Every structure is written in structure tokens, then in C-alpha cells.
Amino acid sequence: MSRIGVFICHCGENISATVDVVKVAEEAGKHEGVAYSTDYKYMCSEPGQTIIKQMIKEKGLTGVVVAACSPRMHEPTFRKACSEAGLNPYMCEMANLREHCSWVHDKSDATTKKAIDLVRMLVEKVKFNKPLYPIKVPVTKTALVIGGGIAGIQASLDIANSGHKVVLIEKDPSIGGHMSQLSETFPTLDCSQCILTPRMVEVAQHPNITLMTYSELEKLDGFIGNFKATIRKKAKSIDEKLCTGCGLCTTKCPTKKIPSEFNAGLGFRTAIYVPFPQAVPNKPVIDKENCRYYQQGKCKVCEKVCPTGAIRFNQEDELIEIEVGAVVVATGFNVMEPSEFPEYGYGKYKDVITGLQFERLASASGPTLGEIRRPSDGKIPKKIVFIACAGSRDPAKGIPYCSKICCMYTAKHAMLYQHKVHDGKSYIFYMDIRAGGKNYEEFTRRAIVEDEVNYIRGRVSKVYEENGKLIVKGVDTLLNARPVEIEADMVVLASAAVANPGSEELAQRMHISYDAYNFFSEAHPKLKPVETNTAGIFLAGACQAPKDIPETVSQASGAAAKVAILFSQDELSREPVVAVVNRSAPPVYSTCVGCFMCATACPYQAIGEELITDRKGNVIKKVAKVNPGLCQGCGTCVAFCRSKSIDIQGYSNEQMYTEVMALLNDE
Amino acid sequence: MKIGFYPGCSLTGSSREYKESILAISEKAGIELVEISDWNCCGATAAHNLNKELSVSLPARNLALAESDGIEELVVPCAACYNRLVMTQHELNEDEKLKSQIAEKLQMPLKNKLKILNVLQYLEEYFVPRLDELIKKPFEEEVACYYGCLLVRPNQVIKADRWEDPMSMDVIMQKLGAKPIDWAFKTECCGAGFSMSKTEIVGELSGKIVRNAVNQGAKAIVVACPMCHSNLDMRRPAINSYLKTKIEVPVMYITQAIALAMGMSEKEAGLQRHFVPVSFSVNC
Numbered sequence: 001m002s003r004i005g006v007f008i009c010h011c012g013e014n015i016s017a018t019v020d021v022v023k024v025a026e027e028a029g030k031h032e033g034v035a036y037s038t039d040y041k042y043m044c045s046e047p048g049q050t051i052i053k054q055m056i057k058e059k060g061l062t063g064v065v066v067a068a069c070s071p072r073m074h075e076p077t078f079r080k081a082c083s084e085a086g087l088n089p090y091m092c093e094m095a096n097l098r099e100h101c102s103w104v105h106d107k108s109d110a111t112t113k114k115a116i117d118l119v120r121m122l123v124e125k126v127k128f129n130k131p132l133y134p135i136k137v138p139v140t141k142t143a144l145v146i147g148g149g150i151a152g153i154q155a156s157l158d159i160a161n162s163g164h165k166v167v168l169i170e171k172d173p174s175i176g177g178h179m180s181q182l183s184e185t186f187p188t189l190d191c192s193q194c195i196l197t198p199r200m201v202e203v204a205q206h207p208n209i210t211l212m213t214y215s216e217l218e219k220l221d222g223f224i225g226n227f228k229a230t231i232r233k234k235a236k237s238i239d240e241k242l243c244t245g246c247g248l249c250t251t252k253c254p255t256k257k258i259p260s261e262f263n264a265g266l267g268f269r270t271a272i273y274v275p276f277p278q279a280v281p282n283k284p285v286i287d288k289e290n291c292r293y294y295q296q297g298k299c300k301v302c303e304k305v306c307p308t309g310a311i312r313f314n315q316e317d318e319l320i321e322i323e324v325g326a327v328v329v330a331t332g333f334n335v336m337e338p339s340e341f342p343e344y345g346y347g348k349y350k351d352v353i354t355g356l357q358f359e360r361l362a363s364a365s366g367p368t369l370g371e372i373r374r375p376s377d378g379k380i381p382k383k384i385v386f387i388a389c390a391g392s393r394d395p396a397k398g399i400p401y402c403s404k405i406c407c408m409y410t411a412k413h414a415m416l417y418q419h420k421v422h423d424g425k426s427y428i429f430y431m432d433i434r435a436g437g438k439n440y441e442e443f444t445r446r447a448i449v450e451d452e453v454n455y456i457r458g459r460v461s462k463v464y465e466e467n468g469k470l471i472v473k474g475v476d477t478l479l480n481a482r483p484v485e486i487e488a489d490m491v492v493l494a495s496a497a498v499a500n501p502g503s504e505e506l507a508q509r510m511h512i513s514y515d516a517y518n519f520f521s522e523a524h525p526k527l528k529p530v531e532t533n534t535a536g537i538f539l540a541g542a543c544q545a546p547k548d549i550p551e552t553v554s555q556a557s558g559a560a561a562k563v564a565i566l567f568s569q570d571e572l573s574r575e576p577v578v579a580v581v582n583r584s585a586p587p588v589y590s591t592c593v594g595c596f597m598c599a600t601a602c603p604y605q606a607i608g609e610e611l612i613t614d615r616k617g618n619v620i621k622k623v624a625k626v627n628p629g630l631c632q633g634c635g636t637c638v639a640f641c642r643s644k645s646i647d648i649q650g651y652s653n654e655q656m657y658t659e660v661m662a663l664l665n666d667e
Numbered sequence: 668m669k670i671g672f673y674p675g676c677s678l679t680g681s682s683r684e685y686k687e688s689i690l691a692i693s694e695k696a697g698i699e700l701v702e703i704s705d706w707n708c709c710g711a712t713a714a715h716n717l718n719k720e721l722s723v724s725l726p727a728r729n730l731a732l733a734e735s736d737g738i739e740e741l742v743v744p745c746a747a748c749y750n751r752l753v754m755t756q757h758e759l760n761e762d763e764k765l766k767s768q769i770a771e772k773l774q775m776p777l778k779n780k781l782k783i784l785n786v787l788q789y790l791e792e793y794f795v796p797r798l799d800e801l802i803k804k805p806f807e808e809e810v811a812c813y814y815g816c817l818l819v820r821p822n823q824v825i826k827a828d829r830w831e832d833p834m835s836m837d838v839i840m841q842k843l844g845a846k847p848i849d850w851a852f853k854t855e856c857c858g859a860g861f862s863m864s865k866t867e868i869v870g871e872l873s874g875k876i877v878r879n880a881v882n883q884g885a886k887a888i889v890v891a892c893p894m895c896h897s898n899l900d901m902r903r904p905a906i907n908s909y910l911k912t913k914i915e916v917p918v919m920y921i922t923q924a925i926a927l928a929m930g931m932s933e934k935e936a937g938l939q940r941h942f943v944p945v946s947f948s949v950n951c
Contacts, residue, residue, distance in 0.1 A: 341831065462851055462855075464850070466879065
């Protein structure tokens, strides 16, 4: 026989102003199985909780219903109070009288009636509640960080410095990411490489970090605390232990005209190459697609010149399986190929370049050693036009979002240009100047006022070449709203930041969600910005949305903190609100018929098989089994199950049915 | 093969050579173009600026007439007519209520399922696959393919290949043997209706188009719109006075280029009707 206590909260006046709380308590008291019922001004306060605890002990309550605010607000509070009084916390339920009743209705008898109904539903449900216990999961205290840009570097270092092991994988031959390509950084104009390269070295030397470059995630199985990652270590065609990084092979390689990825296509590299001189690790890889030996079967010049005999042409990709407890995804972003807009002539005119290419031109380590020289003839451009929002905020190009970083880097580009070409003139076509951020607005003002960059508010309709000049046709929408034509020597497009190619497949491989633009989705846009919807997988940097370096680093540290929190425990305790497949006595064993519709429906790959055997080990029945570590309690399998064999603990079919019936069987 | 044909006003007047050439090449290719009986104005410019209902019902009547003639495919050479007919079809298909209102007003049934083709689409469908057999003398000239605005916009409805830098006409001309030049003014405004009211604006806008075509090495400008043609051709004096030089580059319809390539005479192609003299007979 149930002995249920009902506790009605006034929530100050939030509930009591519209609901007759005294009457609700009175009516609840009359309900079958209710042993005690009362109301109080603030149930969540210390004295309120004391009432609950006292009554559990005094009246020997077997279940508790607190009729107050949303369970999202105070369910943990009341469950904790119950458990302190010796009651299983999952025997406590909340009726939401505030958000679901008093806040959305006027004071009336009907409102009070609804409150009474809500309480009755929960009383009936609690009668079917069963004691539940948190699920314990062991934790492997190693983190996998995917992506070796600034986000991955920061996250790896923070996790490693908190005393945990990290495996950092990077698909390119070197870590460093886009940040290593940048010249100076806004808003301080400090050199990107100068602040980044020490961190890269730190990663390589940290005793807690295992760095795997030229490696990609092949497969991710398992669940929070217990992931199993398969990593494809692509063949570098060298023996890393023997290679000293002397670089002789790269100077002798006969295939020299491969566009350099690091220089955004503005320079060349060889087939055996180190992406840039400060690369970490500073050891070359052979690009098989372009290598003369791999393509034509003859050459092997690198092998002949290598003083340590480190070249290994027969090396194959390795698949390495590692166990990790958490994953930080930091795979970064890409820049939109401006060939999407033929009107700007990118790809047609050599001197129309992207912002990333301009970074390389302005960088001391770039193809021009930091001099601003245009790609077509190497001349210093005297008139340069920057086009902001090339693709961004343009639904016609499929990108309605703001790429966020372009306003700032375009201001920086114009500034760097003015600092390097004193007699040059720079123009920026913009929609709005979005300079929100510490010292950002001051920075763009500096570009306008001190460096005399000409900001033109308006869009560019066309860039074309005539008589050796790039004619930029646009509009100045301020003052007289007049058409503008500028004869430029070079045009720089702030092309939109887009998700990396392959990010969709990567997300599917890890079972995390992604948005319409293939950026990975955070669990909550405000309160869970680094978590994904899959427990144990976290996000850092521009793989989630375009962002600048300070923001990326903050998020990476945030993700690292989340990993450290996870690793601070030896066992994980999880809410037991998970699906279970029922089991019963022989000869039925379970009503599950083993159709595995649930397994196909499960978004988290949480459902596997279980073989029920007799004592001799003969298989009697094959049924579904939910892995409580993976299950997120979404209930999709429950809806799919044809034989009603699956229940969510705490929200069983029986409990839901009782709630509904309590509502329909109006007393 | 029978295909419907809506000439519109221009093709019966200032650009009758456009009609002559399209009919001539169609006949030679064995395609019968059947003019819609009792067709009326498409409502271009005036109607859709002033009266929404009229701007839809005028083209709708033409569509209904074509349907009652049993036509399934309709060729509309004038870009403005094409635009009005396609836009009307789109608007009526988006709005069932408006469609029944208009049908009631017209007192004609309107299924509104007609396939409407502009000249480029017509050529792509019925000529391009057969060019090898149809062409007698390849049109080996450097040409600037000029699309203007109405063949490509609004893109949400027209769905042109690349509306900022369309290529469909270039592809056809290339197959004809021509060398389409790379230029920047394919879809720039020619000045359109200012042809009548403010000719000097047409002089400037069309002048820039012609200048870029010439600078990029075009020996002819190829068009598929009567408005574009008249501005680039008939308004050449205004263009010349804006550019302060005499520009000789001729402007011709794509159908005329095809007619020449198919071995017709300049007269059959209607080249004698232009203000800026066209002569490619030596080369072809």
C-alpha cells in the first residue's frame, strides 16, 4: 500500500496568486494512497525541505510528489532531500504547477482544478515508481583530440597539464592548422607564428601527449568513459625514427611544382615535403598522388640521397586501435572556394585572391617573404580592394550566416598593406563592420583613422579586367548612393568560412549531430557550448561555427575542463533514466521477439544483442539489449518496439498510462 | 513537329528580322512554329509596374489561348515577353486562388502547365543536338554573348545556369564554330526602356557594354532580346557620342548567326535590317 506525501509550494506568489494552493493540498489529501498533504510558501527553502524530510520519517512515506516549479529547476533539489531522509530519490516526482499552470493561466477555479489534476496524475505515477540507482561506468583516463590546429593544441595542452593522457591526431603532416598560416593577428598585430610555434613544440615534447600526424579517425565505438577509436595512420613513406629532418630529400625531389597547401596555392612544394619550415614534427612525408615513383614507378631520388636510409616506399597505412574516455573534436574550418562567384573573377584573374592567400603574402614566412606582391607579375599593388562578405550573409550563395572573423581580418589586411606599401591606397567594400570584442572596435577605427583605409559601405557587383587593371564595380550606399568603379591592381575576397570537407562523414562516424552547414552542433547554444549531444564528446573551435583565435582558445580550454571533470572520477555516475528490455520468468524470458527494429531506430547505437542460454549454454532466445552507458533515454526505441518490450526507467509505459488515466478518470 | 510560337509586339515591328530568322531556321530544321491565334500584349513594363492584376491577366490570356490551340510547348523569342509569361505561370501556380480568379476573368480554362521556352532553351533542345547535320558553314568569329537581364532573372524562377555569369549562349555559339570571348558585361543593364525617354542613359549603359566587348576582341555582339538589340544597334549614335568614338561592331541575334551557319543568305537572315551594318559573308 502506497503512502504518498504531497507538498504544494506557493513559490512566493508565483503559484499561490492564481492557484488556490490550500484547496489543492486539501484535495490531494483525500486522494487514495496519499498519507500526508500540505502547502508551504517556499518548498525549496531549507525549512521547506525539512518538512519533506520530517514527514518521510514521521509518516513512513513511500513516495513524494512536490507540486512546485519545473523539474528542470528543482528536481535534483527535492530528490536529494528525499534521499537524505532515506527514501530512494527516484521515488520523488514533481508536478509542474508554475510553468504549466499558474504562469500561463489567470486566477480561476479552472486553474485550481488543473493544478489538482496535475497533482493527481503524479500521485498515480509515483505509485508505480520503482527505486532506481545511478549507473556506474568506469572511465578510461585518456582523451582523444581530433585536429591539431590552435583549438586541438590548446585542448591537448590543458588536458595534459591536468595530469591526463592525450592522443592528438592531425590529418596533415604537421600540426598548427590555419593559425600557422596567418601573418599577424588582430587586434594586437602580434605575429601568429611567434605565439603559436612554441605551443606546437610543447605539444610534441609533452610527456602526456602522444602526437599522431598524418592520421585520421577511421571509426569510433563505445560510450562516455569507454570509447574505442580506430585511427588510420597514413603511410608517410619514411621511417620516423631514422629520419633526422635534415631536409636533403626535399631539396633533391624532382617534382617541384605542386601548389603548396600551406601557402594557399601561392607557392610550390615538392612531392616529398615538410609543409613549412617550423612544422611539428619537422619530418617529411611523401605525397603519393604527386610522387614520380608512386605514379610512374621510377625515381627514388630521395632514397638515394637520404643519409640515414629512412625512406620506406613499401610502408602501408596502419590502423591503430586506442581506448579513450573522452573525445575533443577540433577539426576546424575551411574557406569557401570563391569559384562559386564567377562575378568576382576568382580563378580567372590571378590577382583576385582570397583572404587566406593574402595572409600568406603578408607573412614573413610566405612566398614573398612578407612583401605584398601580386601573384600575376610580382609587382607591388598600388591600389588594392578588399571585398568583405564574399559569400557570407548571402543566401543566394547558400550561406546566410556571418563568418564572423572577416570584418576583423579584412581591417587587419588593409592595415598591414598600408604599413608595408606607404603610397598605396586600400579600399574595403563592406555591409556592416562587425567588430564586437575586446579592443576590436578600436582596431577597426584605427584602420580607418590612422591608416586611412577607405571603407565603402556597399556591395561589389562585378570584378573584371580591362587594360591590365581589375575594375571593381560596386556601390557606395551612403551619402548619394552612387555607383563606384575602382581600377585596382589586386582584389582580396573575404570568402566565407565553411565547414571542412568531410565533416559530415566525420560527424556520422562519431554519431554527433551537425547543422545545415555541416558545422558540428553543440548540446545547448548557451549553456552547453562545448558539449555535443553524445556524452563524452566535446567540441572546440571553428568546427562548431566560425570563430576567431581568442574564442577558439577559450572554447578549447572549456572543452579541456569538461574532460578534466570527467576524468576526475574513477567511475561515472549516470542518471538511470535509460531504456531496458524487459525480462520475465521462463518459459517466456522476455516479450522481446528479437526483431531489432529498436536497434535500427536508436540514434546512439546503444542497442545490441543478448543471447539467453540455458545452463548448458544452448541458446534459447535472442533478444535486444540496451547498453546503459550509451543510452541517452530518448525513448525512440520504446515507440518503435512492436511488442512493447522496452521501457524507459522512471517513465515506463505503465507509468505513462496511469498518468493519462488519472487525468481522464476525473473524480 | 509543331511547336507554339508567341512573337509579341517587337517581333512584328522593330525586330522583325528576329522573327524572320527564327522562322527561317526552324523551317529549314523541319520544325513548324505555330503562332498563337489572337495573341495579345504580354504586358511588359507598363502593366507590371502599374497594375498587378492586368500584369498577370494579359500574359495569362496568351497562355490560355495557347492551351486552347492544343499547344504543349511555346517558344517566346522576346526576352521581355518570355519573362512575363514565365513569371505569370509561376505566380499563378503558386497561388491557386489567383489562378481561378484570373481564369474566371478570362472566361477560359487555364491548366497552366505549358512548357515555355526562350530562344536559348529552344535552340538547346531542338538545334544543338543536330548541329553537325544542320551547319553548312561554321560561324568562325570572335563573339561577345550578351544575355541582358531578362533571360536570367529573377533566378528563383528562371533558374538560369549561372546567373552572374551565364554560359548557355556561349556554349551554343562555340558549337557553331565561334570563339566566345571572355568579357564582363554579359548581364549588365542596356538601359532598357530609357531608349525612348532618356536616350543618353542608354548611350552610357550600352556604351560601356559595347566598349568592353570591343576591348576584349569581339567581332560581333550576339543577343537574344529585341530590347538589347535595339539599344546596342539602333542607339549606336548615342553610344558613339558617349564613348566619343565610332564603334563599328555589329549586333546580331543568335538566330541570325545560326541562319548564316546553316548556309542562308544575309537577306534570309534579315541582316540588312540593322542600323549598324553586318557582313560576315566573306568569312562564312
